[in-house]
Amino acid sequence: MAGNELRNQIRRLRFDNGEMTQQQLADCVGVTRQTIIAIEGGKYAPSLPLAFRIARVFNVTIEQVFHYEAG
Amino acid sequence: MNRSQKISLTLVITFSLGLFLGITAIVMRRSGVGVWKIALAFAVAIAGSGGIISLIFFRKDKAATTHDERDEQIWKNAHLAGFGAVYLYVILMSFLPIGILGEEASIPVTWCPGLLIGAGFSQVFAQSLAILIQYGWGGKDGGK
Numbered sequence: 001m002a003g004n005e006l007r008n009q010i011r012r013l014r015f016d017n018g019e020m021t022q023q024q025l026a027d028c029v030g031v032t033r034q035t036i037i038a039i040e041g042g043k044y045a046p047s048l049p050l051a052f053r054i055a056r057v058f059n060v061t062i063e064q065v066f067h068y069e070a071g
Numbered sequence: 072m073n074r075s076q077k078i079s080l081t082l083v084i085t086f087s088l089g090l091f092l093g094i095t096a097i098v099m100r101r102s103g104v105g106v107w108k109i110a111l112a113f114a115v116a117i118a119g120s121g122g123i124i125s126l127i128f129f130r131k132d133k134a135a136t137t138h139d140e141r142d143e144q145i146w147k148n149a150h151l152a153g154f155g156a157v158y159l160y161v162i163l164m165s166f167l168p169i170g171i172l173g174e175e176a177s178i179p180v181t182w183c184p185g186l187l188i189g190a191g192f193s194q195v196f197a198q199s200l201a202i203l204i205q206y207g208w209g210g211k212d213g214g215k
Contacts (some may be wrong), residue, residue, distance in 0.1 A: 031139035034073060034206075038141060041208070047140050 006045045008066050010036070013058045029053040075142070076206050077129045079199035082121040086196045089118025118192060149201040156197030159189045164189065 014020040022036045029050060038044035039054075046054070055062040072080070092114035099107035131137065164186050168178050 026136065030136055032073065032136050032142070035139050035141045044141050050140060 006042065006066055006071050007069055008039060008042070010040050010065060011053065013060065013065065018056055025054070025057060028057045073142075073206075074129050074132055074137070075146070075202055078125040079202040081124050082199040083203060084197055085121030085124070086199070089114045090141060091191075092117060103153075104150040125160050143201060145205045149198045149203060152201035153194040153198035157194045160190055161186070188192075 006055045012024070014022070014025060016046045022040070023033050030053070033051065034042065035046075035058055039046050051062055055065045058065065096107045096110035096114055099110055149153055167175070168182070172178070
């Protein structure tokens with residue numbers, strides 16, 4: 001379930017976007033705060049639609065939010 | 072901790088206590104202590120109290136989003152764990168009497184409903200345990 005290879009920039013993007021809270025982001029993408037915590041911590045790999053919704057909130061591409069590190 | 076974590080934790084605690092008391096009752100019966108029936112009744116009451124406690128104290132969350140894809144995935148895995156536990160339980164309970172009592176022995180007919188109740192308990196116990204493990208026991212990942 002958890003994908004350690006999938007890194008993300010959600011924390012940085014939240015702070016760059018007016019210090020958005022985890023709850024605010026969760027409300028924007030329609031998930032619980034727990035899920036945002038799990039994604040930020042790299043413990044849960046979100047589905048593709050959710051990844052797109054997160055990217056859309058920050059107005060960036062999906063690659064700017066998530067990147068896959070092979071190995 | 073979210074609602075399903077609280078319910079799971081309650082069920083794991085009550086079932087563990089019930090199981091402990093149940094084993095104590097069996098030991099008391101084997102060693103001839105007279106109050107084993109009271110201990111067994113307590114065991115069943117404690118194990119069954121988990122569901123009632125959950126219904127009374129853990130009402131549905133009023134937040135806009137109560138669950139999402141991650142919760143659904145966790146519940147799906149937990150259901151699978153519960154199913155696996157029931158399967159294992161039925162196999163064990165079907166073969167244990169032969170192993171313990173021998174091929175020629177007989178068991179009371181009350182074994183069958185007991186088997187059904189036990190299967191229910193083991194399913195809920197395994198499911199609750201799986202939920203707690205996947206959420207990370209309500210720690211950092213669980214998000215308080």
